[in-house]
Amino acid sequence: MSESVDHTQEHATLTLPSGQVVELPVVEGTEKERAVDIAGLRQKTGYITLDDGYTNTGSCESKITFIDGEKGILRYRGYPIQEIAKRCSFIETAQLVIWGELPTPEERSYFSDILTENSALPEDFRRHFAGFPVHAHPMSILSAMINALQSYDLPNMIIDSDEEFQRVAATLISKVRTIAAAAYKSSIGEPIMYPRYDLRYVENFLHMMFSRPYRDYVPSAEATAALNLFLLLHADHEQNCSTSTVRMVASGQANLYASVAAGVCALWGPLHGGANQAVMEMLTLIRDSGMTAQDYLARVKDRSTGIRLMGFGHRVYRSFDPRALLLKDACDKLLNSMNIVDPRLDIARELEEVALADDYFASRKLYPNVDFYSGIILTALGIPTEMFTVVFAIGRMPGWIAHWKEIHDNPASRIYRPRQIYVGSPEREWVNRFQRDKGNTTQGFIIPEELRAKLSS
Numbered sequence: 001m002s003e004s005v006d007h008t009q010e011h012a013t014l015t016l017p018s019g020q021v022v023e024l025p026v027v028e029g030t031e032k033e034r035a036v037d038i039a040g041l042r043q044k045t046g047y048i049t050l051d052d053g054y055t056n057t058g059s060c061e062s063k064i065t066f067i068d069g070e071k072g073i074l075r076y077r078g079y080p081i082q083e084i085a086k087r088c089s090f091i092e093t094a095q096l097v098i099w100g101e102l103p104t105p106e107e108r109s110y111f112s113d114i115l116t117e118n119s120a121l122p123e124d125f126r127r128h129f130a131g132f133p134v135h136a137h138p139m140s141i142l143s144a145m146i147n148a149l150q151s152y153d154l155p156n157m158i159i160d161s162d163e164e165f166q167r168v169a170a171t172l173i174s175k176v177r178t179i180a181a182a183a184y185k186s187s188i189g190e191p192i193m194y195p196r197y198d199l200r201y202v203e204n205f206l207h208m209m210f211s212r213p214y215r216d217y218v219p220s221a222e223a224t225a226a227l228n229l230f231l232l233l234h235a236d237h238e239q240n241c242s243t244s245t246v247r248m249v250a251s252g253q254a255n256l257y258a259s260v261a262a263g264v265c266a267l268w269g270p271l272h273g274g275a276n277q278a279v280m281e282m283l284t285l286i287r288d289s290g291m292t293a294q295d296y297l298a299r300v301k302d303r304s305t306g307i308r309l310m311g312f313g314h315r316v317y318r319s320f321d322p323r324a325l326l327l328k329d330a331c332d333k334l335l336n337s338m339n340i341v342d343p344r345l346d347i348a349r350e351l352e353e354v355a356l357a358d359d360y361f362a363s364r365k366l367y368p369n370v371d372f373y374s375g376i377i378l379t380a381l382g383i384p385t386e387m388f389t390v391v392f393a394i395g396r397m398p399g400w401i402a403h404w405k406e407i408h409d410n411p412a413s414r415i416y417r418p419r420q421i422y423v424g425s426p427e428r429e430w431v432n433r434f435q436r437d438k439g440n441t442t443q444g445f446i447i448p449e450e451l452r453a454k455l456s457s
């Protein structure tokens with residue numbers, strides 16, 4: 001049973017088909033969320049719980065982020081996201097998320113210094129970018145490069161002091177941005193830019209993305225503010241798919257680089273971090289095809305199409321995602337400041353309006369999520385769609401690091417190892433290779449017809 005969660009005096013009673021009655025302790029979190037602690041269930045009864053997709057499963061205790069999905073509340077370390085968005089830089093947010101407190105001026109300034117010191121990639125490391133084909137997806141480059149960085153940066157793979165953790169955390173937060181920009185430059189065949197020591201975090205990223213050796217890129221204050229907001233809104237989101245992956249890998253005591261590289265891979269999918277790219281593709285399709293919002297939503301509601309309204313819906317939020325509200329506002333401001341007219345913003349607004357008034361979405365509590373407006377912001381900043389998820393990964397890095405630290409610092413941590421309900425074949429008799437039935441070949445395994453005769457001869 002867990003040490004830190006508050007144990008109420010209450011118990012839940014479970015009656016099994018055999019009539020056996022088990023008392024299970026009820027635990028309570030800081031915000032009064034309640035859970036039935038089933039840790040002793042299998043030992044007492046032989047039963048496990050089945051929760052496909054972990055819809056009801058608390059996989060851990062965590063002090064980092066609180067979400068109330070019914071009320072649309074998101075807090076990092078107790079601070080409401082709206083306050084953080086108004087007052088914090090991404091780097092202060094990262095310090096808050098990782099170390100649990102807002103940094104003092106000295107802590108803030110020292111952390112900025114170590115970020116700057118660790119921003120450049122080792123010269124021989126830069127060669128690895130040439131090993132990828134020109135059109136390699138930057139997410140594939142990012143995950144591979146973060147893993148490769150471990151051998152340069154943490155060769156013995158051990159973090160054995162707070163100072164060492166601080167250096168490694170700063171290195172990852174700083175270099176992930178350098179790697180991301182380098183992946184982009186490689187993918188468009190332009191020279192990789194060095195970071196600049198006189199620029200702050202967000203400006204430096206934009207510089208590495210868009211400057212050329214013969215021409216400096218100078219972002220507007222609005223562009224910098226919009227990207228700062230995007231990054232801090234993505235800094236953590238409790239036990240989402242990629243963060244749970246990081247925790248899973250970390251629970252086996254894998255090093256920090258390997259754990260966050262796994263997080264990058266998990267983030268890539270269109271149901272998770274890849275959704276912002278999918279939203280832009282959807283808005284572009286609607287714009288180019290001349291479809292109306294109603295036409296598109298009719299296709300979504302026709303379940304046989306398998307089409308989803310991308311950027312809508314969330315496993316945890318059953319009302320507005322507070323990040324979506326902040327980004328919608330930022331999107332308007334940025335486009336106005338840059339005098340950009342993007343018809344996809346109007347399409348997004350119309351889709352939102354029509355969907356929110358439609359019973360299909362209302363009855364399923366589907367609201368815009370963080371990805372619905374973020375793609376328009378990134379597009380206005382000049383960031384191409386295939387880089388969207390990469391920029392999300394830069395933002396999520398503090399959260400992944402914080403969750404790795406939570407596991408690493410907890411002496412009671414155990415390896416994550418869920419169980420399953422096996423539904424495959426019962427034990428069966430071995431069939432000799434030459435007696436195997438042709439009608440009973442492996443499902444889904446295809447041998448081209450023209451090769452079949454040759455292989456069986």
Ligand SMILES: CC(C)(COP(=O)(O)OP(=O)(O)OC[C@H]1O[C@@H](n2cnc3c(N)ncnc32)[C@H](O)[C@@H]1OP(=O)(O)O)[C@@H](O)C(=O)NCCC(=O)NCCS
Nearest residue numbers: 271272275300308309310311312313314315364369370371
């Ligand atoms: C985020 C998401 C993966 C959550 O999935 P989930 O919690 O497993 O929810 P489910 O897939 O069980 O969906 C519940 C119901 O709503 C429907 N639904 C969920 N999201 C939908 C969407 N974006 N468009 C249309 N229908 C949707 C499902 O079809 C299902 O309907 P049913 O009960 O009639 O079968 C899902 O909402 C989604 O695919 N959204 C689009 C992708 C996206 O924006 N991802 C970014 C998340 S930050």
